[in-house]
Amino acid sequence: MTDSPAAARRARRVEALLRAELPAASLITDPLARKTFESDGLTALREVPWLVALPETEAQVLAVLRICREFRVPVVPRGAGTGLSGGARPLARGLVLGLSKMASIIDIDLDNAVARVQPGVRNLAISEAVEEHGLYYAPDPSSQIACSIGGNVAENSGGVHCLKYGLTVHNVVGVRLATIDGEILELGGKGLDGPGYDLLALVMGSEGMLGVVTEVTVRLLPTPPAKRVVLAAFAEVSAAADAVGAIIADGLIPAGLEMMDAPAIRAAEDFVHAGYPTDAEAILLCELDGVAAEVEADLARVSRVLELFGAFSLTVAQTPEEQARLWLGRKSAFPAVGRISPDYYCMDGTIPRAHLADVLKRIGDLSASHGLAVANVFHAGDGNLHPLILYDANVPGQLAQAEALGERILELCVAVGGTVTGEHGVGAEKLDPMCGQFDAPALEQMHALQAAFDPHGLMNPGKAVPTLTRCAEIGGMHVHGGRLPFPHLPRF
């Protein structure tokens, strides 16, 4: 940084204070080492941070926050860095507060069926640690082998099983939160509610803007003894989309209900040879779990509905290996698409299921008019779309074109009563689309809420909630109702 002598003195002072509070390996100042932290999973947004602190204890977290508060240094909390919305994108004059060194499982309490863990513990590591007791932690974001539970709390992460088992908010019963004020808030615990405002729910998905999570208590569920997976192939995207609503209207809540369209099917099949029908325009992958008798009954019902809605083939996995193979295609879909296109841009809107067929068709139209292909692979059961926009960053203008198409898709999601982000978060990426989803008073209320936790705006500034100025500049402050195609729907 080329700064005034006063600023340079201040910078040296901050570094010296941090060095006094942290172990030597926990403060990273070397430019090359800092570059490792320049982005999260959304690599298009990069910035090398001024400093990186990797505390080992809650006391060290508090010390770092105290110094940052005193010297007004912005703090960007970071878990495993797998986030897809730039929520952990650093600031050139800010400090990245990485929780990767706080990665111990503190306590597995079988009597209360909960585990108390540090924020840097990997999502999957929790399930692995309790597997021998027939228990698991339900939310399973696709990055679960790498992503951390603290990051899951910040993003309110989902996964393929949220339809039945909920998101992070439904499966975390307590957190310890260090605020920029230097306080520790103990929210929730091993019980099921607390006596004050539901701050625990508020912290879920707050993208590191209310405080730093230093401990998480998760509830553990019994592993379902039986599981069946069925793959249904359709000649029409709209038929598959309608079957999704019909399964749920029939009174069934599958553990997972995923959909892929033709480009995604073919890419996945070429990549991992999961045995997917490459002549299908769409497939549905439906997982049912529970006790054996119930699962068999549900499988029969789901199969009936799928056939009724025109599935031309049904494949029911007969062994755990076959189940794994059917899932492999879905779980490899993103990298598979990465093989057929130099770059892709992953969207994350959610829509009411009733609009699935219509929205997919309109995404197809937008894709054609923007001249960029789109592959769809998504959580159909909860209406959470992941259109992958294929582009080539080396072709001048294509990135901008992909971003423009992405924004049109998110506008479409909002227009039918959905949201611009179902599970990836707003981060630094979806600030502009937020201007279309919320009006000025709602955004202002969110800023006021944040100020209650962080009066100086030091926690992950510039993420999650756009400023009114920004919305005014892009002209995106939409008047609800006036321009939207479904004026009779309440616009929440």
Added chain:
Amino acid sequence: MATGKDLTGALCEAVERCAATGGSLTIVGAGSKSFLTRGVEALPADAGGQLLSVAEHHGIVDYRPEELVLTARAGTPLREVERVLAQAGQHLPFEPPQFHGGGTLGGAVAAGLSGPGRPWRGALRDALLGVELLNGRGEVLRFGGQVMKNVAGYDVSRLQAGAFGTLGLLLAVSVKVLPRPSVERTRVFELPPAEALVCCRAWARRPYPITATCYHRGQLRVRLSGAEAAVTQAAAQLGGDDDTSSGFWPALRDQRLEFFAEPGLWRTSVPPAAALPAEDCLVTWGGAERWWRPGDRQAARRQAAAQGGYARPYDGSFGVRTGAHLSGAESRLSERLRQAFDPHRVFNRNLTSTAEADLAD
């Protein structure tokens, strides 16, 4: 679909007027939970106090069963919501209490109370997907939405659950609904208290289709819900006898059991395996919720805190957010949050106590 009556304009005006004149509004729905709010009577009119009824702002706005979401104005009676859902074979998974047979959807959210199925089917706040809220400046704000997965902006919707209207007046809410189970059966076991608790905890680690438990005076009732085959199998595995009484769970939910009639009732929320008090105690939520009348109230508070939970009287003080149960940091933060939503203290002024009023029970 839209039925009922939209009083948004009138409610906005009332709030704006109060904000301008320094008055205060006491929000009332059906009044079925007024016994939980010490200060439900409005401040005297000459002190600018006014009772604001939301009951007439009612009606189901949007409900499509295949979306598993219902949107209704806050004044919509819970009974009407339940009736409409039942017609489509669905229900509110969080089983909100209907005290004295009444209650509105907005009141249920404001009180944040969940019924016997809470540990298995989720709390009210878990099912809350979106709210339309009138803040203390008279602005209509919309948060969340009608979809299950939504991480756009802060989760202001869930923050409203249990806030007793102190963060704004609820105009409409969207909740997740679920299919009713095709079969429901209750098994009864005769067990001493400690053993009943051990059973509940052991069963929580096994994949049984349990959706409620209640232990009282030597009897453990366990509700099983789901497909016929699964329920029958679980009943055989767990043992016990079929419950011959009917309507037990709604009576428990609405506190119509004889046990609840006596005054002096307390509610304790603790880790489910925490030791039981020696007093006569009705235990729900697999052990996580206890209803009782402590002999020594200070000791009851201390013990619950030591066990990692809290104990509170279930009376007029319940709706009052007090510093007695919160750390200093949480108490101060909560006050700043209230300030952020309602800077002129328009709403339910009597429910935000000062530190001095705490521990008066």
